[in-house]
Amino acid sequence: MTTTQQCLDLTTIQQCSEPKTNRQCSELVFSDLCVKNKSKEILKHVSGSAQSGKMLAVMGPSGSGKTTLLHSLAGKTNVLSGDITLNGSLFDKQQRRRLGYVMQDDVFLSNLTLWETLYFSVMIRVSDTLSKQEKLDRIQTIVAALGLQHCLYTVIGDIFQRGLSGGERKRTHIACELLTDPDIFLVDEPTSGLDSSTAHSLMVQLKNYATEYNKTIVVTIHQPSSKIFHMFSSLLLLVEGQMAYFGSAPAAIPYFTNLGFPYNPRFNPADYLSGLLTADEHTINVVKTWSKELSDAQHVSDVKRSPHYRHRDHCANPRSKNETLGAFAFTPEERETTRWPTSNLNQLKMLNWRSYKQAKGRMFQTYDVIHGFFLAAIYGMVYFQIENSEKTLRDKMGLVFASFLHWGFQIAISTTLSHSAERGVVWKERTVGAYRLSIFYLSKLTSELPLLLVIPTLFNTAVYWTAGLGGVVGYFVFCGIGILNCLLIQEVFTIHILRPG
Numbered sequence: 001m002t003t004t005q006q007c008l009d010l011t012t013i014q015q016c017s018e019p020k021t022n023r024q025c026s027e028l029v030f031s032d033l034c035v036k037n038k039s040k041e042i043l044k045h046v047s048g049s050a051q052s053g054k055m056l057a058v059m060g061p062s063g064s065g066k067t068t069l070l071h072s073l074a075g076k077t078n079v080l081s082g083d084i085t086l087n088g089s090l091f092d093k094q095q096r097r098r099l100g101y102v103m104q105d106d107v108f109l110s111n112l113t114l115w116e117t118l119y120f121s122v123m124i125r126v127s128d129t130l131s132k133q134e135k136l137d138r139i140q141t142i143v144a145a146l147g148l149q150h151c152l153y154t155v156i157g158d159i160f161q162r163g164l165s166g167g168e169r170k171r172t173h174i175a176c177e178l179l180t181d182p183d184i185f186l187v188d189e190p191t192s193g194l195d196s197s198t199a200h201s202l203m204v205q206l207k208n209y210a211t212e213y214n215k216t217i218v219v220t221i222h223q224p225s226s227k228i229f230h231m232f233s234s235l236l237l238l239v240e241g242q243m244a245y246f247g248s249a250p251a252a253i254p255y256f257t258n259l260g261f262p263y264n265p266r267f268n269p270a271d272y273l274s275g276l277l278t279a280d281e282h283t284i285n286v287v288k289t290w291s292k293e294l295s296d297a298q299h300v301s302d303v304k305r306s307p308h309y310r311h312r313d314h315c316a317n318p319r320s321k322n323e324t325l326g327a328f329a330f331t332p333e334e335r336e337t338t339r340w341p342t343s344n345l346n347q348l349k350m351l352n353w354r355s356y357k358q359a360k361g362r363m364f365q366t367y368d369v370i371h372g373f374f375l376a377a378i379y380g381m382v383y384f385q386i387e388n389s390e391k392t393l394r395d396k397m398g399l400v401f402a403s404f405l406h407w408g409f410q411i412a413i414s415t416t417l418s419h420s421a422e423r424g425v426v427w428k429e430r431t432v433g434a435y436r437l438s439i440f441y442l443s444k445l446t447s448e449l450p451l452l453l454v455i456p457t458l459f460n461t462a463v464y465w466t467a468g469l470g471g472v473v474g475y476f477v478f479c480g481i482g483i484l485n486c487l488l489i490q491e492v493f494t495i496h497i498l499r500p501g
């Protein structure tokens with residue numbers, strides 16, 4: 001066994017996962033999925049299914065709709081028509097909490113280290129029923145399994161500061177999702193950015209993870225090696241948003257050979273299939289036509305015959321049913337998933353912790369402090385000990401207005417710059433139901449209090465007394481309104497930038 005293989009031993013995650021026997025078998029079924037944006041149809045009647053203990057690979061040329069399919073399964077894209085069910089029940093927001101989704105583009109907060117990122121993930125997304133020590137042990141196990149120990153204290157980084165490498169970021173993303181021990185694991189391009197040996201080891205471990213712990217794994221992959229290809233249990237081929245094939249992976253080669261496309265056994269089967277899907281228009285048309293016949297005749301009906309499949313009509317709108325039957329319409333397992341993984345207090349604590357870590361870099365920067373004092377000095381000189389009379393009332397009002405306006409802009413700009421980078425992270429975490437949005441907003445406010453309070457208050461104090469705007473009561477009113485102004489602007493901008501949708 002190579003060092004890499006030793007590193008990528010996901011089977012050691014058995015300490016974190018329930019053994020296979022305790023786990024329910026599940027089947028994720030999607031049928032007739034159509035996704036359309038304003039100008040074009042991205043997915044056209046795509047159907048398939050993925051069972052627990054198996055790995056479904058989605059392959060197809062670039063732009064064929066693989067990511068859109070995963071997005072649809074994860075509830076991140078509006079589906080025009082079609083059904084997604086888990087064990088016959090509509091795969092809704094509650095059920096999606098059992099899902100882990102490693103997207104193609106990883107989104108992380110750049111100032112956090114790898115360890116901090118994993119710590120936040122485990123503390124907020126893994127149920128409070130596990131002790132802190134158990135959660136920390138889970139991090140250690142997964143970090144060791146994915147070979148990430150050497151970069152545990154490296155910052156994630158972004159285009160402005162170097163951090164983890166592309167492959168390390170990919171594995172960090174996988175680690176974050178594995179921490180939650182998901183039942184259904186969607187991974188977009190798990191091998192991108194990895195060398196062939198690490199890619200192979202990772203796929204072996206994902207496959208073992210699926211079979212050992214009855215997980216349902218769906219991966220999209222571009223050009224797997226033949227060793228990786230033979231690990232797939234089932235295969236969905238997409239071309240131009242349409243199904244080209246869905247069925248058992250080993251049966252794909254005989255299927256296409258029967259259509260009249262000879263296969264040379266010395267070739268990698270994945271290359272053969274990719275070649276077909278990017279061949280001339282005639283070949284693609286033949287593939288599409290036969291795929292339609294195949295799905296009409298066999299696959300979709302197989303999916304629909306599946307013991308777990310139930311059409312949306314048959315579900316008779318579960319939400320309204322739940323409402324009439326009251327709170328006990330969910331099974332015990334489903335009820336478990338309706339709750340937030342951790343308490344409100346823990347959510348606030350962890351979100352505060354992370355926001356503070358992320359914002360730390362922009363708090364009390366020397367430039368901001370110098371700028372604040374410089375401006376206060378200018379205001380102080382211009383309005384130095386201004387006379388207390390009716391004639392100077394407008395000047396005083398002008399100074400108060402200028403001060404509030406200055407800090408309003410300052411906070412608005414800093415909030416816009418920092419929060420825009422967080423939008424993707426919040427969107428990702430909210431779709432897996434990690435925390436309440438209201439708690440998130442509250443945490444943004446509380447974690448940035450030093451930023452919002454200290455420098456503006458020092459500035460206002462200097463300006464107030466140098467200009468001689470009034471007495472002690474006036475000073476507290478002036479500073480109080482100044483703080484309120486900063487808090488309101490920060491919260492309004494946070495809500496606008498980070499609100500869902």
Ligand SMILES: Nc1ncnc2c1ncn2[C@@H]1O[C@H](COP(=O)(O)OP(=O)(O)OP(=O)(O)O)[C@@H](O)[C@H]1O
Nearest residue numbers: 037042060061062063064065066067068069104222
């Ligand atoms: N929101 C959108 N608006 C417009 N076009 C979109 C949108 N989302 C996806 N597309 C288009 O839909 C097609 C499928 O995109 P998708 O990202 O699913 O492809 P893919 O198979 O994952 O590609 P790749 O392998 O390159 O990642 C592409 O042509 C893409 O440009």
